[in-house]
Amino acid sequence: MKSLSSAIQQLMNGQNMQPAYQQMMQKVFADPTVKNFLNQHQDALSKDVIQRGEAKLYEYYHETELIRKGTPTVAPGYSPQLTINAGQIDVVYVPTKKLIEQQRQQHIQNLVRSINMPKFIRHASFDSYYVDDAHQTKSRNEALDAALNFVEHYSPSQFRPGLYLYGSFGVGKTYLLGAIANELAKANGIATTMVHFPSFVVEMRNSIKQNNTGDKLEVVKKAPILMLDDIGADSMTTWARDDILGVILEYRMQEELPTFFSSNFSMDELEHEHLAVNNRGEEEPVKASRIMERIKYLSREYEMVGANLRDKG
Structure with missing residues (x-):
């Protein structure tokens, strides 16, 4: 089985991406939490599934960056988490400790x-x-x-x-x-x-x-x-x-x-x-x-x- 990083690289090389989009997705795939999630679920994630899940991966990356910077998010008080739903990459939002308190x-x-x-x-x-x-x-x-x-x-x-x-x-x-x-x-x-x-x-x-x-x-x-x-x-x-x-x-x-x-x-x-x-x-x-x-x-x-x-x- 090819390594996950090789599969992602092939995926990105094979798509006719705009440079800005490709640069953005490189940041997403380089995110430690995203990398860890994809590694943990690589047996269940084909190249096509990852491709279809790019929007969700970006959503997760974007929202966590906003939280890190203290900028308002789409769901204030909630933290995004990556998950697999019906065989597809998805994002769920769970209440933060602060919101729970x-x-x-x-x-x-x-x-x-x-x-x-x-x-x-x-x-x-x-x-x-x-x-x-x-x-x-x-x-x-x-x-x-x-x-x-x-x-x-x-x-x-x-x-x-x-x-x-x-x-x-x-x-x-x-x-x-x-x-x-x-x-x-x-x-x-x-x-x-x-x-x-x-x-x-x-x-x-x-x-x-x-x-x-x-x-x-x-x-x-x-x-x-x-x-x-x-x-x-x-x-x-x-x-x-x-x-x-x-x-x-x-x-x-x-x-x-x-x-x-x-x-x-x-x-x-x-x-x-x-x-x-x-x-x-x-x-x-x-x-x-x-x-x-x-x-x-x-x-x-x-x-x-x-x-x-x-x-x-």
Whole structure:
């Protein structure tokens, strides 16, 4: 059997090539990867097959040169590879490591669904929860330890209560919830829904006209992990408490779905100062107690005390 290089030389000599084209194809056939591919498959590649595959060989060579130079290619994020398809030379494009990592990061971000939540939760992490000794407090450390413990031991097959974080504005409650959600997505591929509850109530009220409140409620109440942010920030109507919050909590308690909360109120304050009195000033302690039973079943209370983290800089 003639050597591959001799066959290629005969192929090029036998064709009536324009000098520019011949020079170009010499570069293609001299490319180390092209040479290696042709050598590995020389038993399956006749002179005619190589001739018919010149366009594909050039395509591969051209695209790899563009990638090497950092020039935009026909398939950004994908790397060309030579292959044999139905006995003919062909080029397939496979995702690069960079693209795979970008897609992985995007998938992680997509696992954390936020409804009316601040943008900073997208990048929240345990590592950047607070970075200096001046902002560390005993209560913040205890809440962080509880968050780390939940992520480490969480399993969809075994119910674990979430966290009920309470404290003053800017103490880091929402940020810590975001860090938990992002870490669950990154480490475990777990989907989390984060909801700013007062805004969600307004959205639900507005959706009554479109007759799609049920669909919105289904998405929230059935989330694998649910985080209700800012519970108690606004006065709550009987409808919001019983038909929105109550329905969500009842379903999640029955299905044992982990639920997290943040609030400016402790559990006791939330029950007696917020849930027990509706926006008309009417006291309904029994209904408030029923809501709190579900919150206490679904979560464990942690106070967070410290300087306003949004003021640090």
